[in-house]
Amino acid sequence: MTDQHAVPEVPEGPTSATASAARDLHAFIAGLPKAELHVHHVGSASPRIVSELAARHPDSKVPTDPEALVDFFTFTDFAHFIDVYLSVVDLIRTPEDVRLLTYEVARDMARQQVRYAELTVTPYSSTSRGIDERAFMDAIEDARKAAEADFGTVLRWCFDIPGEAGLASAEETARLATTDALRPEGLVSFGLGGPEIGVPRPQFKPYFDRAIAAGLHSVPHAGETTGPETVWDALTELRAERIGHGTSSAKDPKLLAHLAEHRIALEVCPTSNIATRAVRTLDEHPIKEFVRAGILVTINSDDPPMFGTDLNNEYAVAARLLDLDEQGLAALAKNAVEASFLDAAGKARIADEIDTYTSAWLAP
Ligand SMILES: O=C(O)c1cccc(C(=O)CC[C@H]2O[C@@H](n3cnc4c(=O)[nH]cnc43)[C@H](O)[C@@H]2O)c1
Ligand SMILES: [Zn+2]
Numbered sequence: 040m041t042d043q044h045a046v047p048e049v050p051e052g053p054t055s056a057t058a059s060a061a062r063d064l065h066a067f068i069a070g071l072p073k074a075e076l077h078v079h080h081v082g083s084a085s086p087r088i089v090s091e092l093a094a095r096h097p098d099s100k101v102p103t104d105p106e107a108l109v110d111f112f113t114f115t116d117f118a119h120f121i122d123v124y125l126s127v128v129d130l131i132r133t134p135e136d137v138r139l140l141t142y143e144v145a146r147d148m149a150r151q152q153v154r155y156a157e158l159t160v161t162p163y164s165s166t167s168r169g170i171d172e173r174a175f176m177d178a179i180e181d182a183r184k185a186a187e188a189d190f191g192t193v194l195r196w197c198f199d200i201p202g203e204a205g206l207a208s209a210e211e212t213a214r215l216a217t218t219d220a221l222r223p224e225g226l227v228s229f230g231l232g233g234p235e236i237g238v239p240r241p242q243f244k245p246y247f248d249r250a251i252a253a254g255l256h257s258v259p260h261a262g263e264t265t266g267p268e269t270v271w272d273a274l275t276e277l278r279a280e281r282i283g284h285g286t287s288s289a290k291d292p293k294l295l296a297h298l299a300e301h302r303i304a305l306e307v308c309p310t311s312n313i314a315t316r317a318v319r320t321l322d323e324h325p326i327k328e329f330v331r332a333g334i335l336v337t338i339n340s341d342d343p344p345m346f347g348t349d350l351n352n353e354y355a356v357a358a359r360l361l362d363l364d365e366q367g368l369a370a371l372a373k374n375a376v377e378a379s380f381l382d383a384a385g386k387a388r389i390a391d392e393i394d395t396y397t398s399a400w401l402a403p
Contacts, residue, residue: 067365067400068354072392074155074375075148075339075350076258077283077306079232081128081161082342083144089344091139092130099130112345117234117264117315121203124345128164137165137178145186145194151351154389155381157258159197159230162215163208172215176223183225195380196223197258199230200246202238213246217253227380230283231259231273240272247277256280256380258306264317267291279303281337281378286312289325295332304335304378309356310348311341326360337375369397 084092086105093103102111114120131137141158148156160179166172183194198216200209215221216229229250231243240261247257260283261273267287271294273279285305288294298305307326312318318325329336338357340350358368376389 064358064365064368065351065355068351068358068368070152070396070400071354071368071372072152072154072389072396073350073354073372074379074381074389075153076157076281076304076337076375076379077159077308077339077341078156078350079159079161079342080140080144081131081164082124082345083147083158084127084130084140085143085147085344088140088143089127089130091143092136095136096130096132099126101126101130108344109347112347114314114316117317120315120345121234124342125164127345128161129168131165132168132170134170134174134178137170137175138182141179141182141194142186145182145190145192148350149186149190149192151349153192153350154392155193155195155376155379155385157195157197157227157380159199159232161199161201161212161232163201163204163211166211166215167204167208172221176215176221180223180225183223193381193385194225195227196225197228197230198226199232199260200243201233202231202235202243203233206242209243209246213249216250216255222253226255228256228258230257231261231277232283233260235261235263235265235269240269241276244276251278258283260284262287263312264315267294270294274303281306284308284312284317285329286317286325289328292332295328295334298329299333299335302335304337304374305329306337306339307357308339308341309353309360310346314346321356321360324360326357330361335374335378336371337378338371339375365397365401369393 086108090103093099093101102108165175187193198212200212251257257278258281259273259277259279262270263284263286267290270282270285270288281304283306309324338353340348340353343349354368372393373390376386
């Protein structure tokens with residue numbers, strides 16, 4: 040189905056002036072300081088990282104050859120995507136694997152001028168496969184600190200429940216996130232991922248209540264593969280402060296108005312929605328409706344190498360779909376800063392950097 044070689048990029052126009060403008064916009068995006076709010080830890084393993092992990096664990100069914108990986112990362116539907124995702128999870132078997140993955144993901148982010156990222160981590164998938172919980176926390180924290188020192192990219196964690204794994208996984212995730220002796224310093228939020236069909240959000244309310252009581256922000260996935268009622272459930276039952284995807288919100292005008300009025304940001308991941316078949320084509324993506332409704336829209340890459348994309352490409356896709364120039368792209372980048380869980384000083388620092396960069400770029 041999805042041809043990973045055909046990831047939509049800003050198309051070159053018919054004239055050389057249009058082509059040159061598109062190239063300039065790509066260059067602008069490449070240097071633009073950015074924040075990313077919806078990106079998965081394991082889903083960020085690049086072919087380079089996957090190859091290194093697969094070499095450590097040669098019995099894995101994940102191919103090491105980048106060409107073969109492109110086929111492997113071509114999905115028939117969302118369920119197939121989760122199957123493939125879990126085979127990459129199976130490559131992460133030791134605390135050193137966790138550290139390598141985390142540090143190298145930060146390196147890839149820094150190359151795209153990502154200054155701040157809230158990385159969705161699924162600790163249950165590692166601890167249930169035998170990685171010691173203390174060693175897991177130490178590995179992500181060690182990598183976080185090293186990445187900030189070496190690359191200047193600030194990482195924070197969102198621990199998500201893999202909903203389809205059942206309430207035992209919710210209990211384990213809540214315990215890991217709220218036990219003082221385990222909870223990592225970089226943890227800021229609590230999420231819910233995996234398939235939505237057959238996994239109603241309200242059953243996770245007690246776990247979100249515990250996480251929120253412990254000071255964590257609520258950021259469940261909702262409305263990615265089911266309708267707007269799932270987004271309402273995420274808001275009313277899980278007290279969501281941002282929504283992962285929220286794609287189907289476009290089908291409910293009252294929901295759009297509610298999201299806009301309450302400044303509940305949507306973490307929009309356009310290419311992901313095509314790769315998992317949540318949306319048929321990019322031109323049918325509801326991002327325009329979200330902007331028109333006044334919603335705080337943020338641009339994200341979700342599982343970038345698995346979807347043959349990266350954050351820069353997602354900004355280029357957004358520029359095309361929303362017809363944005365440099366100022367519009369800078370505003371989109373600032374939306375992510377505003378919707379982040381950074382403190383006021385951290386937000387101001389990145390927002391100022393975005394403004395300074397944009398002014399310098401546009402200066403005659
Ligand atoms: O780890 C397990 O044992 C396990 C057992 C049953 C089901 C699961 C999952 O469903 C894991 C889902 C996994 O997928 C991550 N993810 C990455 N991208 C997305 C997305 O676009 N939408 C939803 N989930 C996504 C999620 O963080 C979970 O780690 C696991
Ligand atoms: Zn996601």
